[in-house]
Amino acid sequence: MVTDSSEWxxxxxxxxxxxxxxRIALWRAIRRLGALLLADGLVALPxxxxxxxxxxxxxxxxxxxxxxxxxxxxRPTAGATTRLLAEQGRASVEDEYRGVMREVEANAELxxxxxxxxxxxxxxELRRIGSRDYFHAPGxxxxxxxxxxxxxxxxxxxx
Amino acid sequence: MKWVTREHCHxxxxxxxxxxxxxxxxxxxxxxxxxxxxxxxxxxxxxxxGQPFSHHDGASTFEVMxxxxxxxxxxxxxxxxxxxxxxxxxxRYDAPEAPGLDxxxxxxxxxLDDDDLLRLSATLxxxxxxxxxxxx
Numbered sequence: 001m002v003t004d005s006s007e008w009x010x011x012x013x014x015x016x017x018x019x020x021x022x023r024i025a026l027w028r029a030i031r032r033l034g035a036l037l038l039a040d041g042l043v044a045l046p047x048x049x050x051x052x053x054x055x056x057x058x059x060x061x062x063x064x065x066x067x068x069x070x071x072x073x074x075r076p077t078a079g080a081t082t083r084l085l086a087e088q089g090r091a092s093v094e095d096e097y098r099g100v101m102r103e104v105e106a107n108a109e110l111x112x113x114x115x116x117x118x119x120x121x122x123x124x125e126l127r128r129i130g131s132r133d134y135f136h137a138p139g140x141x142x143x144x145x146x147x148x149x150x151x152x153x154x155x156x157x158x159x
Numbered sequence: 160m161k162w163v164t165r166e167h168c169h170x171x172x173x174x175x176x177x178x179x180x181x182x183x184x185x186x187x188x189x190x191x192x193x194x195x196x197x198x199x200x201x202x203x204x205x206x207x208x209g210q211p212f213s214h215h216d217g218a219s220t221f222e223v224m225x226x227x228x229x230x231x232x233x234x235x236x237x238x239x240x241x242x243x244x245x246x247x248x249x250x251r252y253d254a255p256e257a258p259g260l261d262x263x264x265x266x267x268x269x270x271l272d273d274d275d276l277l278r279l280s281a282t283l284x285x286x287x288x289x290x291x292x293x294x295x
Contacts, residue, residue, distance in 0.1 A: 025217070029249065049167065057247070060208035064215070127258070131248065 006082060007047040008074050011055045014041050015067035022065040029058055034132025036089055044085065046134045047073050090135040097139035100125060104146045115150060122147045160184045163202035166191035168273050170245040170264050172206045174221045174238075176277045177284040179205075182230050191273045217251065219243045234291030241287070256287070 011030075015023050033054055035043040045051040052073070059069035076082055100122055107118055126144055133140060162179060164172050168191070179187045192198060195207045205212035206220040215223050221242040225235060237254075244250070244257030245264070263283065267276055 032249065049169075053169070054248075056208060057214050060214060061217070063209075 006075060008044045008076075008082075008085070009047040009052045009055050010038075010072040010074050011035070011043050011058060011069065012041060012072065013043075013059065013062050013067060013069040015062055015065060022062075022067075026058065026062065029054075032128075032132070034089065034093065034134065036085055044074075046086075046089075086135045090137045093129060093133045093135070094137040094139050096129045097137055097143040100129070100143045101139070101146055104150055115153075119147060119151045122150075160186065161188050161190060161199070161202035163190045163192060163198055163204050164206050165195055166193050166273055167268065168276055169268060170242055170261060171219050171221055173264055173277055173280040174242045174284060175205050175212070175224055177281045178221060178224055178230070180281065181285075183224070183228055189274070189277060214247075217247070217249070219246045221246075232292070234288045234294070237291040237294075238284070238288050260287070 013026075015026060017023070030037075030043050033045060033051065035045045035055075038044050045055065052071070055071050059071050062069040076085075103118070103122060107114070110118060126147060129143075130140065162176070162184070164175070168176070176187070176189055190199060190202055195204075198204050198207070203212070204210040205224070207213055212224055212227070213220050218226075219239070219242055222239045224230075225239055240252035241254045241256045241260055244252055244254040245261040248257075260283075264276075264280060267280060271279065
């Protein structure tokens with residue numbers, strides 16, 4: 001996901017404390033998008049047509065649930081702010097790639113069926129992580145290579 | 160009838176336009192706006208926040224339209240799930256076709272204006288529905 005990170009989309013929001021289901025759903029959606037938590041009720045994503053659209057629908061959903069939300073496109077006055085946010089986002093996604101690597105390492109002794117299942121799950125996981133890897137975490141290619149090696153090893157044993 | 164949506168259509172809007180022409184209003188005419196707060200009064204809005212035909216309770220506009228018009232035919236529900244996942248990406252459904260549809264429509268959107276995008280993507284949705292109906 002290539003993004004020009006000079007502009008950000010902010011979601012400023014407040015949801016009633018109860019019921020908790022919409023709050024949890026919102027929290028999940030924010031996590032899935034890989035939005036950065038800037039403050040209580042304020043999350044940010046690098047602005048793109050895709051992220052702005054997602055955030056606008058989240059805002060509409062919040063209002064539907066009786067909350068208050070507004071969407072902003074913002075540009076920090078100092079480049080350092082962007083770098084800081086980008087580092088924060090990159091570090092969090094990098095953690096996720098490391099998690100995939102750890103899963104591969106921890107599953108060295110698997111049957112063919114288990115390995116196949118693991119490859120399928122980790123490929124899906126990598127797709128999910130990739131969709132929120134706005135700042136090109138360095139671990140992406142290593143994690144992908146590791147999972148594809150596992151798939152290749154599988155193909156060799158089946159051949 | 161006239162229908163209005165936001166410009167630079169993506170999956171949900173192209174799928175809705177296809178559905179409208181196919182099953183709701185064959186004479187439909189589509190207009191696109193840059194600013195969703197400036198809607199023409201003589202057109203029915205869709206996929207615009209705050210309007211009846213938009214996302215509701217976590218469903219995509221396409222699913223909302225299918226439900227509102229009580230449309231039922233083989234493959235349509237599965238198509239709704241694919242549109243949902245391509246648009247909302249929340250893994251509510253298992254729709255492995257969704258990332259492919261997202262990529263194709265996004266790419267077509269780079270090449271075509273909204274009128275051509277709607278016209279050409281209609282064939283794609285016809286095909287997808289035919290495939291899903293045959294799979295059932």
